[in-house]
Amino acid sequence: MAESSPVRERWLPLDVAAREVVAFERRFGPGHLALACHAALPLLLTPELLNLIHLNFLEEENIPWVAEADLLLSALCRPIDEGLYEVEPGIREVLLAELEEQFGWQRPQEIAGFLLSYLAKRPTWHSQAEATNTVRWIARAYLEPDAVVQELTTLLDKNLEGLEEEDGPALNLPISLQLAHLNELLAEPLEQTTFRESYQDLSNNIYILSHWVYGESPAVEIDEGGDMRAETGVSSAAIRPVIQKFVKRRKTSARSEETSPLKESEIPQLQWEGTEMGKVAVPFQAPPASPLFVGREREIEGIREFLTKSPGPNICCIVGMGGTGKTVLATYIAHRLRSDFPDGVLWANGAIQETSDILEAWSHPFGYDFVEHPTLGSLRRFWQNILATKKILIILDDVQSAEWVQPLLPLGSQGAALLTTRDRSIAPRGAYIYDLSRLPPLASRELVSNILGRVLSPEEEVCADEISNLLGHLPLAIEIAAKSLLRNPSLTVCGLLERLQNSLAEVGDRNVQNAFSLAFQSLSSALKQSFILLCRFTRPFTLDEFASLAGLERDIAEEHLYRLVNYSLLSVSEDNPAHFYHHPLLADFVRTLLEEQRPEEQMLYEFLLQLTTLPKNQVAGEIHTFVDRWRLLEISGPYKQRIAQAIVEKIREAKREKQSQDKGWYLELKASAEGPSI
Structure with a gap:
């Protein structure tokens, strides 16, 4: 048979598909690639099917659960219906070759057997019968050729x-x-x-x-x-x-002598049986709405009212710390507002996509090609011309810089954009900012019930409420905790509460820690120290309390607190604006952070934490103790220099530098602090 066919010609060429797979592995790592290889076999995916493939074949591989969303939103897949994704067929062939290379020739047959069992239990797997039939044909081809x-x-x-x-x-x-x-x-x-x-x-x-x-x-x-x-x-x-x-x-007689x-x-x-040939489908690129979504009705209605008012452009920014459910809320809003934006809903991820790639991808559903627009400026102008006559909702998830978001925003009177970010300062001028806080208590309980798939008993309701309180009503943390009950049938809701009361680290998943870590790593060293320090508070605290504990001038302490608020690592109390509070999991994150450091790093953080909490009025009496401990530290030069710098800075903040300058120990300390930087 000929090597090419009309069907295959519409797939990505082999070399292009291979480059996409390599780029995906470089961006996310081998664990993500292993998941993609397994998910490629059925061709069509729903989030539920992808999750079950992950659980049944790769649970022991320590692949983060966020890999499922990363895959569905990557260039390897494309949304073809609400809640339904297709692995690009050319890319699928590359992934299947890699699957057999890594896991052996039996693995495709094992996945095929799982798919048939899954479809037998879920005959209405998807509303499109064609999708179910396609997956069934694929599975049977491996088992019953x-x-x-x-x-x-x-x-x-x-x-x-x-x-x-x-x-x-x-x-x-x-x-x-x-x-x-x-x-x-x-x-x-x-x-x-x-x-x-x-x-x-x-x-x-x-x-x-x-x-x-x-x-x-x-x-x-x-x-x-x-x-x-x-x-x-x-x-x-x-x-x-x-x-x-x-x-x-x-x-x-009609035949001629010639051919x-x-x-x-x-x-x-x-x-075509009712299908209008040549009609371009309205793009809807939002991920599938989570069946676990609860609460947030007030937020949804408020944001909807703002985004649909006339004239535009209307830009709304959802701000919140990691794990509060910004992406889930944005997804739900996209589905709720789908009918309000007849020309489509577009989606992009600020953490993994380049601006030019996004604009190019967005143009294709409308029948345009950006080949003749090689610069970002010309791309943006061309894109704004497209938007001028269309009523489109643009959703930009996990925005991390103002420079990235600016070229993507609509300028026309019909346009609307919804952003999610941890950093309030990224919000465009004039945007409606919505601070996403914790779930209401009843919604938290409902989330636990939805995950378990049953009504909670009165005793379980009490335990579920206490679990939610311990986890600060953070949706991601509650979801992770409740799902641990599904993985361990012998563990009860009240048994989980007992575990959590002993240690919040028992949540059992790295996603919460990862959510905090992303924000933490973006902080300056001074803000990191303040962040670690404020986690000592177990109740709402005031600016003066923090300044006193940190030994900082009031204006500096205030700047630190509000910058942490901007990064969504700290919140202002709704009941009393003079009080600040952090999520209870932050303290656990800091403990975990210190535990994961190498021994020298642990010593560094412990020393800095104790030094930072030393009040200014005690510096004169206690500083010699810190200097003596510093001399005895058996750690490498860069870490010792870092501590010397912190001690010198503490002396300066306490305005005791002049009294110390004639002391031999201070000259020794200052010389170490001013040595080669780390």
Whole structure:
């Protein structure tokens, strides 16, 4: 059979697909790639199916759960319906080759067996019957190749029945399209059939059919002997059954001595069965809405009212610390507002996508190509021209810089944009800022109930409420804790509460720690010290209390606190604006952070923590103790220098530098502090 087909020509070329896979692994790592390889086999994915593949085949690989979202939102997949994603077929072939290379030839069959079991238990897996059928065909091709060959042959024959008759039925295009795609998707597993000759004929016949379906009919000709041939590399005997169906009756006298090409009028009319050819689908790129979503009705209605008011552009920014559910809320809003934006809902991720790539990808659903716009400036101008006449909602998730977001924002009167970020200072001028706080208590309880899939008993409700209190009503933390009950059937809700009361680290997942770590790593060293210090508070605290504890001037302490508020690591109390509070998991994060440091780093942080908490009025009496401890520290030079710098700074803050300058220990300390920086 010819190497190319109309179906395969619409896939990414092999070299491009391979580059996408390599780029994905470089960005996310081998764990993400392993998940992508397993998820590639069914071709079509829902978040639930992807999660089950992760649990059943890769649970022991320590792949973070966020990898599932990373995969669905990456260039390897594309949304094709609400809650349904397709692994790009060209990329899928590369991933399947990698799957067999890494996990052996049996793994595809194991996944296929799982898929059939899954579909048997979930016959209404997706509202699109075609999606379910496609996944079932793929799974069966790996496990029952002989039966699949026979059934596809029957389906092809039935589709072509009567086409040789003058008044026979028109070709059923949906079935023809399905056959054309299955012929390519199932090629590798069906090579294992024992019906080799039958499969070869079937594949060749569908190959010829696919040219007609896509309007790229091969040069089919009828020669002097009435035989047929096509410039496809397929023998006459192989294509005869198909071509005979398409060639209407010809009288022998009508044949010329020369070869006669098939006339256009002799091609059967194709039926789309209600599908309007050439119509561009309205893009909806938001991830599927989480079935676990609870509460936030007040937030949704407020944001909806702002985004849909006229005239625009209307820009709303959801600000909150990691784990508060910013992305989940934005996703839910996208689905709720879908009908309010008839020209589409576009989505981009600020953590993993470049501006130019986003603009290019956004243009394709509207039938535009940015090839002639090589610079970001020209891309942006062209994009704004597209937006000028369209009512589109743009959602920019996890925005990390103002420079990244600016070229993507709509400027026209019909446009609207929704941003999520941890950093309040990124919000564009004039944007409506919504501070996303903790879940209401009843919503937290409902979230636990939804995850467990049942109504809680009165005793469990009390325990669930206390769990939510311990976790600060942080949605991500509650979800992780509740899901640990699903993984451990012997653990009760009240048993989980007891564990959490002993140690918040028992939440059992790194996602919460990762959420805090992203914000922590972006802080300056001074803010990191303040961040570590404020975690000592177990209740709301005032600016003066923090300044006293940190030994900072009031204006400096105030600047530190509000910068931490901007980074969503600290919140201002709604009941009393003079009070600040942090999420209870922050203290646990700091403890974990210190535990994960190398021994020298642990010593450094412990020393700095004790030094930072030393009040200014005690510096004169206690500083010698810190200097003596510093001399005895057996740590490498850079860490010792860092501590020396902190001690000198503490002396300066306490305004005791003049009294110390004639002391030998101070000169020693200052010389160390001013040595080569770390």
